[in-house]
Amino acid sequence: MSGSFTYGRIARDGLWDNNGVLAMLLGMCPTMAMTTSATNGFGMGLATAVVMAASSLMVATFRNYITREVRIPVYILIVAANVTFVDLMMNAWMHELYKVLGLFIPLIVSNCLPLARLEAFAAKEPVLPSLMDGTFMGIGFTLSLTMIGAVREIVGSGTLFADASLLLGPAFKFLETQVLPEDMGVLLMILPPGGFLATGLLIVGKRLLDIRAGKGIQMAGAHSV
Amino acid sequence: MKLKEGTLTHALILGTFCLGFAVLLALTNLATSDAIAARAIEDRQASLGQVIPTAIHDNNPVLDTMALTDADGRELTVYRALKGGRVTGVAYEIFGTGYAGKIKLMLGVDTEGRALGVRVLAHKETPGLGDWIDTKKGDWILQFDGLSLGNPPIEKWKVKKDGGKFDQFSGATITPRGVVGAIREGLELFAANKTKLLETN
Numbered sequence: 001m002s003g004s005f006t007y008g009r010i011a012r013d014g015l016w017d018n019n020g021v022l023a024m025l026l027g028m029c030p031t032m033a034m035t036t037s038a039t040n041g042f043g044m045g046l047a048t049a050v051v052m053a054a055s056s057l058m059v060a061t062f063r064n065y066i067t068r069e070v071r072i073p074v075y076i077l078i079v080a081a082n083v084t085f086v087d088l089m090m091n092a093w094m095h096e097l098y099k100v101l102g103l104f105i106p107l108i109v110s111n112c113l114p115l116a117r118l119e120a121f122a123a124k125e126p127v128l129p130s131l132m133d134g135t136f137m138g139i140g141f142t143l144s145l146t147m148i149g150a151v152r153e154i155v156g157s158g159t160l161f162a163d164a165s166l167l168l169g170p171a172f173k174f175l176e177t178q179v180l181p182e183d184m185g186v187l188l189m190i191l192p193p194g195g196f197l198a199t200g201l202l203i204v205g206k207r208l209l210d211i212r213a214g215k216g217i218q219m220a221g222a223h224s225v
Numbered sequence: 226m227k228l229k230e231g232t233l234t235h236a237l238i239l240g241t242f243c244l245g246f247a248v249l250l251a252l253t254n255l256a257t258s259d260a261i262a263a264r265a266i267e268d269r270q271a272s273l274g275q276v277i278p279t280a281i282h283d284n285n286p287v288l289d290t291m292a293l294t295d296a297d298g299r300e301l302t303v304y305r306a307l308k309g310g311r312v313t314g315v316a317y318e319i320f321g322t323g324y325a326g327k328i329k330l331m332l333g334v335d336t337e338g339r340a341l342g343v344r345v346l347a348h349k350e351t352p353g354l355g356d357w358i359d360t361k362k363g364d365w366i367l368q369f370d371g372l373s374l375g376n377p378p379i380e381k382w383k384v385k386k387d388g389g390k391f392d393q394f395s396g397a398t399i400t401p402r403g404v405v406g407a408i409r410e411g412l413e414l415f416a417a418n419k420t421k422l423l424e425t426n
Binding site for chain 1: 231234235238239242243249250253254256257261266267268293346351352353354359
């Protein structure tokens with residue numbers, strides 16, 4: 001499949017067609033656990049995107065030296081090392097952000113989406129397209145998580161982007177809105193069942209849109225590029 | 226048995242990657258460890274600052290610590306506030322059992338055994354139900370300022386549902402019960418170790 005990509009295709013795949021959460025259903029663990037609010041989903045997504053971009057870049061750089069037999073341990077090593085780099089550097093130099101995101105970062109190691117993209121794309125393609133793939137897959141992951149978080153937060157707590165200023169800085173205070181009157185939230189949506197409900201409904205929504213666009217349902221998998 | 230050449234190559238490749246990344250990680254750790262330690266002290270200072278008023282000390286309580294063993298045999302770090310060489314208050318971490326695991330709190334106590342302040346450091350309670358114990362969400366925890374084991378009387382150091390003095394929140398009893406219990410135990414710990422905690426060396 002080498003050389004069969006265009007950058008537009010890579011971007012479309014990552015953001016919509018082959019979206020990590022909504023099409024491939026990968027990385028469900030952080031998706032369920034971290035989307036109790038739009039801000040949490042966004043933070044988790046962002047940290048994952050950084051790790052994915054860096055890991056794809058490294059794997060593509062060394063792709064001719066990594067033999068088939070040892071590729072999985074090497075990928076895991078690279079993802080785990082990148083997670084630790086991000087964790088240590090954020091703790092030291094971006095401490096305010098770390099206090100909000102710090103909890104999520106070690107969880108990225110257990111996310112199978114980065115590993116899937118390394119195997120499906122970065123292992124075979126040149127450096128720049130791989131970097132693009134990791135970045136756009138990461139952005140797609142961020143958007144999905146933010147959306148799921150937004151649905152759960154609006155229905156569950158009646159707010160949207162609460163505490164966004166803690167994550168992004170005081171300039172983003174305007175994002176914090178009270179959508180429903182206080183105490184109107186349906187607690188179920190904040191609890192684990194809400195994660196499954198919101199994710200399921202959004203997947204249905206994406207497929208309906210795809211059908212309307214005449215594309216039919218693609219049973220996408222990690223292997224399709 | 227002769228090792229196949231291929232196996233050796235793979236082992237070498239994997240080994241080289243492990244070594245390379247280990248070195249990179251060690252360097253990153255080296256570059257960040259001082260900053261991370263400094264941030265940890267700042268965080269501690271911020272949380273201590275909420276339970277020990279600045280007016281009562283002229284030292285840095287984060288750096289003036291002593292070890293104490295509590296009734297269960299756990300090692301506790303006690304932060305001491307000193308003014309003019311005399312202990313004016315102490316602070317230490319206390320733990321309560323909430324609905325979803327441990328609740329970690331910081332308790333400040335003055336020399337008379339009165340609570341200077343209590344703050345939640347970490348908890349996993351249900352958002353919207355049990356998280357009112359956090360000052361970011363509610364003022365509930367502030368009611369403990371100035372209270373001691375005799376005020377209210379010891380048998381009233383419970384939530385209302387258990388016949389005590391303190392309000393629970395609607396829909397959540399286990400969380401405040403855990404917090405009230407932790408504070409009571411924290412004050413009892415002070416009473417049991419008062420002389421040791423207040424002596425200056």
